[in-house]
Amino acid sequence: MSALAPASLESNALAIRLRELAGEERNVQVDFLLHLDEFDQRRAFVEAGHASLWSYCLEALHLREGAAGRRIQAMRVLRRFPVLEAPLRDGRLCLSTVALLGQVLTEENVDDLLARAAFRTRAEVEHLVASIQARTAPRAGLRKLAERAPAAASAALPLSGSERAEMATAHGPAEPALDPGPTTGPLPATPPILAQPKRRAETLAVSETHWSLRVTLDRACKEDLETLRSLLSHKVPDGDLAAVLREAIRCAIEKHGKRKGAVAPERKTKGAKQAASNEAAANMAAVKPSAARSTIPAIVRRAVWKRDGGRCAWVGPDGCRCNSRWKLELDHIQPAALGGPPTVENLRLACRAHNLLHAESTFGREHMDRFRREASDGPTPPARADVAPLRPVMQLGMWAS
Structure with a gap:
């Protein structure tokens, strides 16, 4: 059935069609969340050449930060509470309200909160969540603003988030508050205060060459x-x-x-002769036998870092390179446990996710899971131990810091 052009529909038919499209959009949205959940649990984004699900959503699915964040949050809440699928399909909840409810939902209160949050606005659901889990009120106070230039004296300054909140408090709520509902019998005991999520640092561009950094210490x-x-x-x-x-x-x-290996140490060189000998020194250091098989000479690490540009060199099946700069490690293409040498040609930069994927593809996931369990059972985390046996990644010939 071919769709008619919107301009050819009467107002009543147009309204009916809009309701149909809204329902179809919600169904597609929920199907997307279910597929994203399975994709995340399989960690298929690593095989596709991405270090995280967030990176995959931005670079492969071309979602923007806000859209990706809402979908990932809603997907994880839906994973915990599959009963939310129906409310998402019929419009009782949306991505934003599901993410808000995820902060306070439990197996005991999910049905009650679902009924109280149905078809409510984001502001109303925020009030409902705050009525269950109290928040720290912002401190009242005044701050001096920078004096405006005379030319801009007539321009209105934009209000910050705290200033908008103070304005709303002074003039009353801008939107109707959500009634927590009638109570029957004695009031329930005060629920325990849940740990607040750590606020992420924010970097905001204020000009072409300057940024404002906001961080909590x-x-x-x-x-x-x-x-x-x-x-x-x-x-x-x-x-x-x-x-x-x-x-x-x-x-x-x-x-x-x-x-x-990202920075070369400062040395007194003898001009071009010293620069020409660097490559030969790297090869000599790589083939020289060492007491510890996992030791990689510093000059080799620097050469690999420079060649790979300080980014993960993993390339997915479709030719997509990861390029992540987070938690980079040196990965032996042929693992050292199988005789791979610590040479520039046999090493590459890899983020931790792709380093682990390479290990699992070589030695099997069960083998790697056993090493991870043994490492987690020890009294001292391997990454922080001063004197400890070789870590699993080192035993597989992968250098990690």
């Missing part, structure tokens, strides 16, 4: 920052936080970059 980190500002008081006399952070970041890059 704990007390220890704040004290360390103040100590660093004091230590740099001669170099940064005005205590500018951006300059202090830049110095800290540069020092960290120099320290960890040398260990990872």
